[in-house]
Amino acid sequence: MPYGNAMDLTRLRHIVAVARNQSFSRAAEEEGITQPALSRSVAAFEARHDVVLFDRGRGGVHPTAAGLLVIDQAKKLLAAAGDLERSLRRYPGGQAGRIAFGIGPLLTGLFLPRLTRSLLQAYPGLQIFTLTRAPDQLVAELLGDRIEMILGNNWNLGRMPGTELEKIGRLEIGVMVRADHPLAHAGRVTLDDLENYPVASAVEPTPGSSIGNAGSLVCDNFHVLRETVLQTDCVWMSSPAFLREDLGAGRMIQLDVSDLPATSSDICLVFKRGRTRSPAAVAAAEEVRKMIEELAAS
Known part of the structure; x- marks a missing residue:
C-alpha cells in the first residue's frame, strides 16, 4: 500500500x-x-x-x-x-539550535573564548560547535555543510569554487622569541639567522624550505605554542595582538628581521556561495569585526 x-x-x-x-x-x-x-x-x-x-x-x-x-x-x-x-x-533572534564554524589556530587563541562568551550571553540556549584547523583545511567541511562559515587568515580561499570571502580586518604578524633567546639582543637579524633555531608553527613548513631544519613543533593550539616558545629556543611567526601581555611584561620580544618585510594577515570570513546565513552566524561575524576594530584602535 x-x-x-x-x-x-x-x-x-x-x-x-x-x-x-x-x-x-x-x-x-x-x-x-x-x-x-x-x-x-x-x-x-x-x-x-x-x-x-x-x-x-x-x-x-x-x-x-x-x-x-x-x-x-x-x-x-x-x-x-x-x-x-x-x-x-x-x-x-539567533537563539535556535546551534552554530557550527571553523576557525584558524591564531584566531582560536585570540578571539574564541570572548566570542563564545558573547554569543552565549546574547543567545541563551545556543549550541556552539567549532573546528580548529588551518583555514584551507576547512573548505571541505564548509562545502559539505558540516560548518556554516570559516573564520581565519586568507589562504586564497576566495578562489575556491563554491565559496565567497569577506575581509573583516588585518592583524600584524612578526617573529617572536622568548626574552632570553640567543637572538633576543642581537639587534637586526636575518632569515639565515633564524634557520639555526627550531620553529614553532600552527602549519607544517613548506616542503623544500630550510625553515624547520633545526627542528620544529607543529601544533594548532596557540596556547601550547606560546608555552613552548617561552621554554625553548623556538622562533615563532605570531601576532603581537595575541602576545600583548607577554610583550608588555618583557617575557617575549619581536625580532627585527632585516630581510623580512613588514607582514600582516587579512582576517576573513568564508561562506558557501549562495547560502542564507543564520542569525547566529551574522551575530558571530559582527562580534569578530568589533574585536578586530578594538585591537586596531588599541
Whole structure:
C-alpha cells in the first residue's frame, strides 16, 4: 500500500493520548475532540498501515505489539517536532539550535573564548560547535555543510569554487622569541639567522624550505605554542595582538628581521556561495569585526 504523504503528527498525537489514558473517551476529552472523531483518526492510521494498534475490551484499551512499536516511535517524533517548533520560534533572534564554524589556530587563541562568551550571553540556549584547523583545511567541511562559515587568515580561499570571502580586518604578524633567546639582543637579524633555531608553527613548513631544519613543533593550539616558545629556543611567526601581555611584561620580544618585510594577515570570513546565513552566524561575524576594530584602535 503506498504511503502517500508524510506521517500525520496529529494522528500520532491521538494514538499516544489513547495509550496514555488507556481510554478513547478520556483521550478524546484531553485532545478536545469527540470520541467518534478520535476513533476515526486512529482507525484511519490502522487502515493506512494495515496494523491493529489497540485491543479493546472490558478491561480498557491496551496496545498490541504493533501498537507498542508505533507508540514508542510516535513519542520520539512528537518530541522532535516540538523541539523543532520551539527552535523556529526562537530562530529570528539567533537563539535556535546551534552554530557550527571553523576557525584558524591564531584566531582560536585570540578571539574564541570572548566570542563564545558573547554569543552565549546574547543567545541563551545556543549550541556552539567549532573546528580548529588551518583555514584551507576547512573548505571541505564548509562545502559539505558540516560548518556554516570559516573564520581565519586568507589562504586564497576566495578562489575556491563554491565559496565567497569577506575581509573583516588585518592583524600584524612578526617573529617572536622568548626574552632570553640567543637572538633576543642581537639587534637586526636575518632569515639565515633564524634557520639555526627550531620553529614553532600552527602549519607544517613548506616542503623544500630550510625553515624547520633545526627542528620544529607543529601544533594548532596557540596556547601550547606560546608555552613552548617561552621554554625553548623556538622562533615563532605570531601576532603581537595575541602576545600583548607577554610583550608588555618583557617575557617575549619581536625580532627585527632585516630581510623580512613588514607582514600582516587579512582576517576573513568564508561562506558557501549562495547560502542564507543564520542569525547566529551574522551575530558571530559582527562580534569578530568589533574585536578586530578594538585591537586596531588599541
